[in-house]
Amino acid sequence: MLMKLKGGRIYDPANGEDGRTRDIYVRDGRIVAASPDAKVDVEHDVTGRVVMAGAIDPHTHIGGGKMTIARMMLPEDHRGSEVAHTGLTRAGTGFAVPSTLAAGYRYAEMGYTACFEPAMLPANARQAHMEMGDTPMVDKGAFAMLGSDDFLLRQMAARKDFSAIKDYIAWTMHAAQAIAVKVVNPGGISAFKFNQRKLDLDERHAHYGVTPRDVLTTLSRGLMELGVTHPLHVHGCNLGVPGNLHTTLDTIRAMEGLPVHLTHIQFHSYGTEGDKKFSSGAAQVAELVNANRNVSIDVGQILFGQTCTASGDSMRQYGNTKSANPKKWVVMDIECDAGCGVVPMKYRDKSFVNALQWAIGLEIFLLADDPWRVFLTTDHPNGAPFTTYPHLIRLLMDKGFRRDMLQKIHPDAQAASIVGSLDREYTLYEIAILTRAGPARSLGLKDRGHLGPGACADITVYPDDPNREAMFTTPEYVFKNGELIVRNGKIKKVVQGATHVARPEYDPAIERDLRDYFTRYHTVSLDNFKVADDEIIGHDKGAIIVQPTGARV
Amino acid sequence: MPAPSQGIAREKAPQPGTHGSVSCPFCGLHCDDLEVRSDGRRLAVTANGCDRAKAGFEQEPPAAGMPPSIDGKPVSLEAAIARASDLIAAARLPLYGGLGTDVEGMRAVMALADRSGGVVDHVLSRAQYRNTNVLQTRGWFMSTLTEARNRADLFVIVASDVSKLHPRFVERIVSPEQTMFDAPANGRTVVLLGAGMPPSAVSGRLVGDVVDIPCAKSDVPAVLAELRAILRGAPLSGARPGGVEITALEDLAARCRAAQYAVFVWAPQALDFDGADDAVHIVSDVVRDLNKTTRAAGLSLGGNDGAASAASVCSWQSGYPLRVSFAGGVPTYDPYRFEVARMLAEGEGDLLVWVSSFGPDPTAPPATAAPTVVIGSPAIRLDTTPAVFIPVGTPGLDHRGRLVRCDSVVSLPLRRLREIGLASVADVATELAGRLPAVVAPAAE
Numbered sequence A: 001m002l003m004k005l006k007g008g009r010i011y012d013p014a015n016g017e018d019g020r021t022r023d024i025y026v027r028d029g030r031i032v033a034a035s036p037d038a039k040v041d042v043e044h045d046v047t048g049r050v051v052m053a054g055a056i057d058p059h060t061h062i063g064g065g066k067m068t069i070a071r072m073m074l075p076e077d078h079r080g081s082e083v084a085h086t087g088l089t090r091a092g093t094g095f096a097v098p099s100t101l102a103a104g105y106r107y108a109e110m111g112y113t114a115c116f117e118p119a120m121l122p123a124n125a126r127q128a129h130m131e132m133g134d135t136p137m138v139d140k141g142a143f144a145m146l147g148s149d150d151f152l153l154r155q156m157a158a159r160k161d162f163s164a165i166k167d168y169i170a171w172t173m174h175a176a177q178a179i180a181v182k183v184v185n186p187g188g189i190s191a192f193k194f195n196q197r198k199l200d201l202d203e204r205h206a207h208y209g210v211t212p213r214d215v216l217t218t219l220s221r222g223l224m225e226l227g228v229t230h231p232l233h234v235h236g237c238n239l240g241v242p243g244n245l246h247t248t249l250d251t252i253r254a255m256e257g258l259p260v261h262l263t264h265i266q267f268h269s270y271g272t273e274g275d276k277k278f279s280s281g282a283a284q285v286a287e288l289v290n291a292n293r294n295v296s297i298d299v300g301q302i303l304f305g306q307t308c309t310a311s312g313d314s315m316r317q318y319g320n321t322k323s324a325n326p327k328k329w330v331v332m333d334i335e336c337d338a339g340c341g342v343v344p345m346k347y348r349d350k351s352f353v354n355a356l357q358w359a360i361g362l363e364i365f366l367l368a369d370d371p372w373r374v375f376l377t378t379d380h381p382n383g384a385p386f387t388t389y390p391h392l393i394r395l396l397m398d399k400g401f402r403r404d405m406l407q408k409i410h411p412d413a414q415a416a417s418i419v420g421s422l423d424r425e426y427t428l429y430e431i432a433i434l435t436r437a438g439p440a441r442s443l444g445l446k447d448r449g450h451l452g453p454g455a456c457a458d459i460t461v462y463p464d465d466p467n468r469e470a471m472f473t474t475p476e477y478v479f480k481n482g483e484l485i486v487r488n489g490k491i492k493k494v495v496q497g498a499t500h501v502a503r504p505e506y507d508p509a510i511e512r513d514l515r516d517y518f519t520r521y522h523t524v525s526l527d528n529f530k531v532a533d534d535e536i537i538g539h540d541k542g543a544i545i546v547q548p549t550g551a552r553v
Numbered sequence B: 001m002p003a004p005s006q007g008i009a010r011e012k013a014p015q016p017g018t019h020g021s022v023s024c025p026f027c028g029l030h031c032d033d034l035e036v037r038s039d040g041r042r043l044a045v046t047a048n049g050c051d052r053a054k055a056g057f058e059q060e061p062p063a064a065g066m067p068p069s070i071d072g073k074p075v076s077l078e079a080a081i082a083r084a085s086d087l088i089a090a091a092r093l094p095l096y097g098g099l100g101t102d103v104e105g106m107r108a109v110m111a112l113a114d115r116s117g118g119v120v121d122h123v124l125s126r127a128q129y130r131n132t133n134v135l136q137t138r139g140w141f142m143s144t145l146t147e148a149r150n151r152a153d154l155f156v157i158v159a160s161d162v163s164k165l166h167p168r169f170v171e172r173i174v175s176p177e178q179t180m181f182d183a184p185a186n187g188r189t190v191v192l193l194g195a196g197m198p199p200s201a202v203s204g205r206l207v208g209d210v211v212d213i214p215c216a217k218s219d220v221p222a223v224l225a226e227l228r229a230i231l232r233g234a235p236l237s238g239a240r241p242g243g244v245e246i247t248a249l250e251d252l253a254a255r256c257r258a259a260q261y262a263v264f265v266w267a268p269q270a271l272d273f274d275g276a277d278d279a280v281h282i283v284s285d286v287v288r289d290l291n292k293t294t295r296a297a298g299l300s301l302g303g304n305d306g307a308a309s310a311a312s313v314c315s316w317q318s319g320y321p322l323r324v325s326f327a328g329g330v331p332t333y334d335p336y337r338f339e340v341a342r343m344l345a346e347g348e349g350d351l352l353v354w355v356s357s358f359g360p361d362p363t364a365p366p367a368t369a370a371p372t373v374v375i376g377s378p379a380i381r382l383d384t385t386p387a388v389f390i391p392v393g394t395p396g397l398d399h400r401g402r403l404v405r406c407d408s409v410v411s412l413p414l415r416r417l418r419e420i421g422l423a424s425v426a427d428v429a430t431e432l433a434g435r436l437p438a439v440v441a442p443a444a445e
Helices: A065-073 A100-109 A122-133 A150-157 A162-176 A188-193 A212-226 A244-254 A282-291 A314-323 A352-367 A386-397 A399-408 A411-416 A428-443 A468-473 A510-521 A533-537 B051-058 B077-090 B103-116 B125-137 B145-151 B169-174 B217-232 B246-258 B276-290 B304-318 B340-345 B425-435
Strands: A002-012 A017-027 A030-032 A042-045 A050-053 A055-057 A112-120 A139-145 A180-184 A232-235 A260-262 A295-298 A305-311 A329-334 A338-347 A459-462 A477-480 A483-487 A499-502 A544-547 B017-022 B034-038 B043-047 B094-100 B139-142 B154-158 B188-193 B207-213 B262-266 B296-300 B351-356 B372-376 B388-391 B401-404 B411-414
Touching: A002 A428, A002 A459, A017 A428, A050 A428, A055 A428, A065 A122, A065 A305, A065 A329, A065 A338, A065 B125, A065 B304, A100 A112, A100 A386, A100 A477, A100 A483, A100 B304, A112 A122, A112 A180, A122 A139, A122 A162, A122 A499, A122 A533, A122 B304, A122 B401, A122 B411, A139 A162, A150 A162, A150 A212, A150 A510, A162 A180, A162 A212, A162 A510, A180 A212, A188 A314, A188 A338, A212 A232, A212 A244, A244 A260, A244 A282, A282 A295, A282 A352, A305 A314, A314 A329, A314 A338, A329 B145, A338 A352, A352 A386, A352 A411, A386 A399, A386 A428, A386 A468, A510 B145, A533 A544, B034 B051, B043 B051, B077 B103, B077 B351, B077 B372, B077 B388, B077 B425, B094 B103, B094 B304, B094 B340, B103 B304, B103 B351, B103 B401, B103 B425, B125 B139, B125 B276, B125 B304, B139 B276, B145 B169, B145 B296, B154 B246, B188 B217, B188 B246, B207 B246, B217 B246, B217 B276, B246 B276, B262 B276, B276 B296, B304 B401, B372 B425
Parallel strands: A002 A042, A002 A050, A055 A112, A112 A139, A139 A180, A139 A499, A180 A232, A232 A260, A260 A295, A329 B139, A499 A544, B094 B351, B139 B296, B154 B188, B154 B262, B188 B207, B262 B296, B351 B372, B372 B388
Antiparallel strands: A002 A017, A017 A030, A050 A459, A305 A338, A329 A338, A459 A477, A477 A483, B017 B034, B034 B043, B401 B411
16 A cells, blocks of 8 residues: 655655655555655645654653552552543553553654663563553663673673673673663662762772773673664763762763763753852763764753652662652662662752753753754653653744743742853754654664655654644654554554564573572572563564664764 | 464463473462473472462362353353353443452453453452552662562561461572672571561571561551661650560661661561551651661562552553552542452442452452452352353463562563463453443544
């Protein structure tokens, strides 16, 4: 069957198209070259509409134990945010921590067709995949968390041969069915179990003697040599601590050109100037990011209102429990593997600190000069729920709107921020980079995030509404694999997306050491630790797509 | 029954022989180091099984052809499914209780409850809610099995006969053969607080002092409160709650302060006394206080009968940990109102769908005047004849699946070890949902 989208304005940065009007043809779920003579079976007239690839969220906490802890802990989050079942869709709930089904529907209704869970503990991978399997509509993938797991720290402390460490990284990606690797507070989650309360970049882990710098460079180099496309995804040391901008600058320098993605960098760009000893480090961080082409970032923008923070960073989240709102929280030590901290948070525009956090995020967006190295995130739900993305896009695209919003925040934060002096307005082309082309390229999704021939026909069509928030809230059409799944913001067909993984080669001899380790210390056997393919795709839960690994371009 | 399009029903027949790394579905620890010999029909645990596991795996399978029934009369599976779906379709408020099943079964029950506007609740949720109440009011600081096994130097077991509910806990967590971090030279201290665990049940190479602080279970919250007061330096009541000497609690407080990683253990199912919620609250408060200077964590066991799986799946699919009604087309949560045991006792709901697939002694439905559909293991002993009985296999014996462990972090894959010709809960619930009338969507915009 041949489908034609007629007359849209195409924003496809991967192919250099900046608003050119052309038709798009889709056959068997793929975009195909224009074929004026072929018989068109279905035509949608999208004349004048803005056409982009389906959006990709490269960092959103949608699946895994900590989200289910948050769901269980916060019934007040769900009340008043119910979604009724229909003839097509199941019932659900949730504002900041939506139920899995509701999250899938809402993402699709906003024009998103792929979402990546960035903090999958290998010990919890089976559940993370079960939850993602129950998140319909969108493609999924997950980043395996390493760096505070005892196996790696033991390898590093024993100065194991680097090839063994690489084998372990790759083995973990296979076992947990991951597409990338994330490190969270490198070594620090483990250090907290030994009662260390902070771990700076060059501070030694009390038991293993390794430093976060060692962990970062080891994992980054390992992933590069394994040919994993997405660079090491780094949630650095000292999250949320005033003065951490220096840790962030030192982290960038520590990488010495190794590929690295610094996630939710807003939370890592704080200075200590001013009466309140809290200031923006955005300018310094953005300057160094701009100068280092090995670095990409996502922002983790905060937006005002109730949300819930959920992180693998048990050490720093324990520190944040004093700000819990409402006053309850969960922190866990997990399986000699990692940890987690779930702390509800209400960001208030009348709070100096929250208001400045908001401004710092925007400053980073507006000062970063290469949109291919910046991804649009709120670190859902840590900075704000993903449903705020259209509002955030308007803040980036509309300086008048941004200034109006700036007027509402704490006056001292207004004075402390340069946001009001920044005139930059993101273009549709740049938004398409931040939300499609950039994440796809960074994650190695060759046939996602663009509209060229051969691409998977994940396509979103927006009305060209000058109110960009309204525009990005309610696309007119969303296609997944060429099927119309959303029309005017309403689900038309429920589909099950694929799960993207990467499987770098490794020497299976590493399983000898691992089997010994599991047998001695673990409560799960090595064989049962691994998540099998049919666990992911069984019961009509979609397909697994193995993205290629190879030398980085 | 028509075969589902893919997955469990298409599994190849199990091979006779000995299987290693078998996960045990019969308690919330879900030990996965069992060795089980299968002749294709009968199973024998040949290594690492506790008595509970042996009883479950080795139970004589039902005679071949154990039929479904309607009002006690044998019928075809097709007829039983048809009658059950008619009953569900006609019910104004079906109650889905028991929920002793695996993740796949629970997923299918959730879809069925959504479609039919029913209420979901687990047979052990009254116990589980001692934890949920704490989680939803103050939260907590918790550990998991592997972390505790390798790290703990002090275990405080609170009013729970862990050895009975989770027979291998001591062997695998308190005193395993090896630990990653050195246990104290004089062994790990185990404190038994409140009636529950006999000291004789705590032994092993790594076990050091075993300190018994007996008191009536109902006094446990007061004893814990006194311990917390000592730890905080607050004035003491002087009341000797539960007859426990203050010196004993001062000694325990000193051990807690000196511990590098104290783990407070309880099994919610064992805390069946008035004020048990307070016990979990105060334990969590003690753990929170200790973490200001040293490290400590809670470790809740439980999760038997698939309770952790049911609560987890219900939470990620609906937002709420069970006791959810879909009657209004949206998930509505009320832990009092939608407790199925209470609803049955008070005559609410007009159909009970009881799911109970774990042996060796599957929990039977409570007495009720409401017609009942039982989707259960053939071993279930029923006091009254249900309107419909649909026999199902046991996850991990008769079909594959997954179960969430008591710590709600780890989940284990289950194997198919024998063939006795039974469908799974997931198969049956999916089939039932497929036969119900479609939800009438709200009018389009």
